[in-house]
Amino acid sequence: MPRELLLNAFHMNTVGHQSPGLWAHPRDRSRDYTKLSYWTDLAKTLERGLFDGLFLADVLGVYDVYGGSRDAAVRHAIQVPVNDPLMLVPAMAMVTGHLGFGVTCTLSYEPPYPFARRMSTLDHLTEGRIGWNIVTGYLDSAAKGMGLAGQASHDRRYDAAEDYLKVVYKLWEDSWDDDAVRADPVARVYADPAKVRRVRHDGEFYKVDAIHLSEPSPQRTPVLYQAGASGRGREFAAAHAECVFINGPSTNVVGPYVADIRGRAVAAGRAADDVRVFTLATVVVAPTEAAALDKLADYRSYVNHDASLALLSGWTGIDFSTYGPDDILTHVRTEAMRSAVDGFTSADPGRTWTVRELAEHVGIGGRGPVFVGSPTQVADQMIAWADAAGVDGFNLAYAVMPESFVDFVDLVVPELQARGRVKRAYRPGSLREKLFGLGPRLPATHPARNPIPLAP
Amino acid sequence: MPRELLLNAFHMNTVGHQSPGLWAHPRDRSRDYTKLSYWTDLAKTLERGLFDGLFLADVLGVYDVYGGSRDAAVRHAIQVPVNDPLMLVPAMAMVTGHLGFGVTCTLSYEPPYPFARRMSTLDHLTEGRIGWNIVTGYLDSAAKGMGLAGQASHDRRYDAAEDYLKVVYKLWEDSWDDDAVRADPVARVYADPAKVRRVRHDGEFYKVDAIHLSEPSPQRTPVLYQAGASGRGREFAAAHAECVFINGPSTNVVGPYVADIRGRAVAAGRAADDVRVFTLATVVVAPTEAAALDKLADYRSYVNHDASLALLSGWTGIDFSTYGPDDILTHVRTEAMRSAVDGFTSADPGRTWTVRELAEHVGIGGRGPVFVGSPTQVADQMIAWADAAGVDGFNLAYAVMPESFVDFVDLVVPELQARGRVKRAYRPGSLREKLFGLGPRLPATHPARNPIPLAP
Numbered sequence: 035m036p037r038e039l040l041l042n043a044f045h046m047n048t049v050g051h052q053s054p055g056l057w058a059h060p061r062d063r064s065r066d067y068t069k070l071s072y073w074t075d076l077a078k079t080l081e082r083g084l085f086d087g088l089f090l091a092d093v094l095g096v097y098d099v100y101g102g103s104r105d106a107a108v109r110h111a112i113q114v115p116v117n118d119p120l121m122l123v124p125a126m127a128m129v130t131g132h133l134g135f136g137v138t139c140t141l142s143y144e145p146p147y148p149f150a151r152r153m154s155t156l157d158h159l160t161e162g163r164i165g166w167n168i169v170t171g172y173l174d175s176a177a178k179g180m181g182l183a184g185q186a187s188h189d190r191r192y193d194a195a196e197d198y199l200k201v202v203y204k205l206w207e208d209s210w211d212d213d214a215v216r217a218d219p220v221a222r223v224y225a226d227p228a229k230v231r232r233v234r235h236d237g238e239f240y241k242v243d244a245i246h247l248s249e250p251s252p253q254r255t256p257v258l259y260q261a262g263a264s265g266r267g268r269e270f271a272a273a274h275a276e277c278v279f280i281n282g283p284s285t286n287v288v289g290p291y292v293a294d295i296r297g298r299a300v301a302a303g304r305a306a307d308d309v310r311v312f313t314l315a316t317v318v319v320a321p322t323e324a325a326a327l328d329k330l331a332d333y334r335s336y337v338n339h340d341a342s343l344a345l346l347s348g349w350t351g352i353d354f355s356t357y358g359p360d361d362i363l364t365h366v367r368t369e370a371m372r373s374a375v376d377g378f379t380s381a382d383p384g385r386t387w388t389v390r391e392l393a394e395h396v397g398i399g400g401r402g403p404v405f406v407g408s409p410t411q412v413a414d415q416m417i418a419w420a421d422a423a424g425v426d427g428f429n430l431a432y433a434v435m436p437e438s439f440v441d442f443v444d445l446v447v448p449e450l451q452a453r454g455r456v457k458r459a460y461r462p463g464s465l466r467e468k469l470f471g472l473g474p475r476l477p478a479t480h481p482a483r484n485p486i487p488l489a490p
Numbered sequence: 491m492p493r494e495l496l497l498n499a500f501h502m503n504t505v506g507h508q509s510p511g512l513w514a515h516p517r518d519r520s521r522d523y524t525k526l527s528y529w530t531d532l533a534k535t536l537e538r539g540l541f542d543g544l545f546l547a548d549v550l551g552v553y554d555v556y557g558g559s560r561d562a563a564v565r566h567a568i569q570v571p572v573n574d575p576l577m578l579v580p581a582m583a584m585v586t587g588h589l590g591f592g593v594t595c596t597l598s599y600e601p602p603y604p605f606a607r608r609m610s611t612l613d614h615l616t617e618g619r620i621g622w623n624i625v626t627g628y629l630d631s632a633a634k635g636m637g638l639a640g641q642a643s644h645d646r647r648y649d650a651a652e653d654y655l656k657v658v659y660k661l662w663e664d665s666w667d668d669d670a671v672r673a674d675p676v677a678r679v680y681a682d683p684a685k686v687r688r689v690r691h692d693g694e695f696y697k698v699d700a701i702h703l704s705e706p707s708p709q710r711t712p713v714l715y716q717a718g719a720s721g722r723g724r725e726f727a728a729a730h731a732e733c734v735f736i737n738g739p740s741t742n743v744v745g746p747y748v749a750d751i752r753g754r755a756v757a758a759g760r761a762a763d764d765v766r767v768f769t770l771a772t773v774v775v776a777p778t779e780a781a782a783l784d785k786l787a788d789y790r791s792y793v794n795h796d797a798s799l800a801l802l803s804g805w806t807g808i809d810f811s812t813y814g815p816d817d818i819l820t821h822v823r824t825e826a827m828r829s830a831v832d833g834f835t836s837a838d839p840g841r842t843w844t845v846r847e848l849a850e851h852v853g854i855g856g857r858g859p860v861f862v863g864s865p866t867q868v869a870d871q872m873i874a875w876a877d878a879a880g881v882d883g884f885n886l887a888y889a890v891m892p893e894s895f896v897d898f899v900d901l902v903v904p905e906l907q908a909r910g911r912v913k914r915a916y917r918p919g920s921l922r923e924k925l926f927g928l929g930p931r932l933p934a935t936h937p938a939r940n941p942i943p944l945a946p
Contacts, residue, residue, distance in 0.1 A: 047611065049680060058675035065673050068614035070584050094604060096701060104683065111680035115705040117611035125580040128526050143604055147635040148550060155503065155573035158524035179603040181697030217521050219514035222794065224505060224567035227560065241637030245552060249571040338678065
């Protein structure tokens with residue numbers, strides 16, 4: 035029996051996430067991102083559609099590669115202004131009972147001791163519905179915000195990330211025994227001091243000598259998300275991640291990546307199935323195919339090409355302002371550009387892409403496929419895509435907020451349910467239990483659960 | 491006409507804040523601190539009682555001075571476990587429309603760049619109801635959590651704090667012009683890049699070279715709280731703070747402190763009235779005096795003396811386990827102890843205090859006075875106390891949660907309103923507007939508003 039697809043919604047505490055220019059669409063409400071009701075309304079829509087989670091991206095810098103300036107990003111609200119994602123979770127948790135929250139936090143700019151407490155706090159307040167997307171940062175502008183000349187090298191960032199995880203794993207998993215908290219008002223003992231141990235870590239990057247400040251939360255370690263694409267990033271994801279997010283415009287790009295990640299997980303002593311893989315996609319749906327195509331054309335008319343290329347330049351480090359709109363990617367590409375745009379050129383090897391076409395494609399939800407059509411057509415496309423690529427589900431970007439999600443919930447979810455490919459009710463329990471059907475804690479094969487000697 | 495008193499509630503994201511042992515009282519609900527509803531219920535109670543704000547304390551370490559061990563703190567839940575305070579605000583903001591939130595964040599352990607964004611995010615989401623209690627930390631155990639051998643010296647911490655404030659002031663006040671955000675869908679311009687400037691700071695402790703990531707929030711700089719007691723701390727508070735929190739058991743301790751702070755503010759070029767001073771107090775009230783005295787006796791029977799001394803030892807750095815319960819403070823006191831307990835011994839110079847009596851007093855709400863009696867008696871005491879000490883209002887600790895606040899709102903607030911000493915409705919606008927009756931921004935005399943040259 036084919037597996038149910040997992041559904042994540044993809045957003046960010048910002049105006050223009052992955053649909054550059056579409057904030058100006060008359061039905062778009064992204065400008066309300068500073069209001070709590072914008073987020074609680076979204077959370078209620080997603081829970082109505084049985085989404086497993088809302089994934090909140092984040093950057094701690096600005097996109098200033100395009101033309102060597104941040105001007106295009108600021109003018110078109112390309113992920114700037116961008117507010118803190120964590121602060122959105124408690125209010126959304128209040129109005130929902132099942133939706134999970136995967137939040138991006140850049141470990142490079144956040145000391146592990148207070149960070150571990152912040153995540154435990156959210157795991158308590160959401161009753162076990164929090165996840166953490168582990169990122170090391172990719173913008174030099176963020177490093178400058180932190181007073182540094184620039185980022186550490188890619189591999190050094192992963193070295194630091196490995197050290198960071200050791201600290202937070204120890205704090206989350208090992209400092210408080212399961213039965214440390216007695217909360218016994220008759221004996222007048224809240225916690226047993228003998229069952230609360232300090233964590234001592236003396237690593238290359240991080241040191242700590244303290245007990246975890248939070249008592250054990252439902253999941254202890256939040257559900258771990260990662261999106262590494264490089265070799266080192268994939269090794270890291272295969273070792274640590276429970277959910278992996280990937281981008282790619284076609285199954286022949288994404289499929290081999292999925293197989294590779296699962297293979298690496300097995301090599302690391304985990305099960306292939308211990309990693310849930312979500313791939314980016316955008317859906318433009320209407321009751322009929324014709325109406326959906328009209329909707330797509332309407333959306334496209336709001337895509338801003340400068341804004342789109344500013345986003346793509348920030349992601350790839352390539353300054354797309356140095357190319358003309360009609361330049362063909364296969365002609366202009368350098369070695370660096372090849373890795374950035376290979377997905378597009380290899381998706382359909384017979385097709386050529388101009389810079390303009392790339393900007394237009396990225397303008398509707400970023401670097402994933404765009405599924406367009408009637409509800410049955412979209413369901414067909416999604417199922418075929420997922421089965422061909424071997425992914426567990428989709429990370430759905432929006433074109434217009436909240437219309438893209440409302441449309442999906444109203445039109446596509448019932449169709450996928452009718453085919454047995456989306457659940458009809460939430461499972462009970464924490465986010466980890468909902469995703470994996472096991473307990474709220476990490477499985478024993480995960481590195482966080484490996485016994486680590488602790489100080490008395 | 492006598493001024494209306496300002497009302498703050500004092501709590502912490504923990505089980506035992508300032509009533510050691512009372513979590514075990516049959517009507518106490520502090521053990522629900524991990525649940526969102528515990529906090530939203532509290533927020534609704536406070537807004538019903540027209541409280542100006544909820545003040546959330548925080549520590550990033552444990553109290554381990556008493557007996558040289560954290561055991562008493564862990565056993566009796568003396569501010570451990572302690573969760574992150576910021577995460578409570580969005581949910582409480584959702585269920586209220588006026589209540590302010592003063593949140594303690596230890597600047598020593600949080601880089602200024604992401605911190606400034608976190609506060610701006612909360613100022614947006616609360617629509618201008620956020621305040622920041624500026625602390626540098628006082629526990630060596632917190633420094634160890636951060637991988638340090640111990641804290642920096644008291645004066646160096648204040649040097650660093652001054653540098654930190656320069657960075658966050660520039661980010662909040664100077665990076666985005668008031669009219670930088672156009673959000674004009676016709677012109678398709680979200681923000682004018684010429685009106686968004688990067689902040690460059692190259693201080694002894696902190697460096698930054700970046701634009702602020704958040705667009706201007708209603709207050710820009712959060713309302714600034716501080717609680718400095720030392721000479722350097724008072725200078726700092728007089729220069730920066732809009733609200734000052736103080737502790738003291740009697741008006742002859744608190745009064746001179748208030749006069750001193752206001753004098754220092756004037757010397758710093760501000761108005762005496764630019765600083766609102768809140769003093770710690772606990773209220774035990776019942777419909778009759780006899781019922782209130784019974785309630786106090788009942789509460790006292792739950793005070794745990796070990797727990798109380800563990801708290802006091804952490805605050806003062808004095809290990810009270812080395813004294814017997816019947817030791818008299820005037821006999822045992824050292825120079826260090828004098829400063830810690832002077833408030834108690836000088837409050838009534840004719841009285842002697844034993845260690846047991848001190849523990850018992852601190853057990854009901856900490857180091858402030860305890861006002862006990864019928865509603866009219868409590869109102870009398872509060873008004874006399876506030877007028878004698880020259881404070882603007884009270885920072886009300888609880889003995890039992892939420893009973894202490896519910897009792898106060900139901901019984902004392904109407905009495906204070908009848909006497910014209912508590913408002914009958916909230917003022918419109920941001921927290922700063924409610925507190926000072928002026929605009930949402932800091933006044934021009936505040937150091938954050940001094941023009942600072944910025945890079946283009």
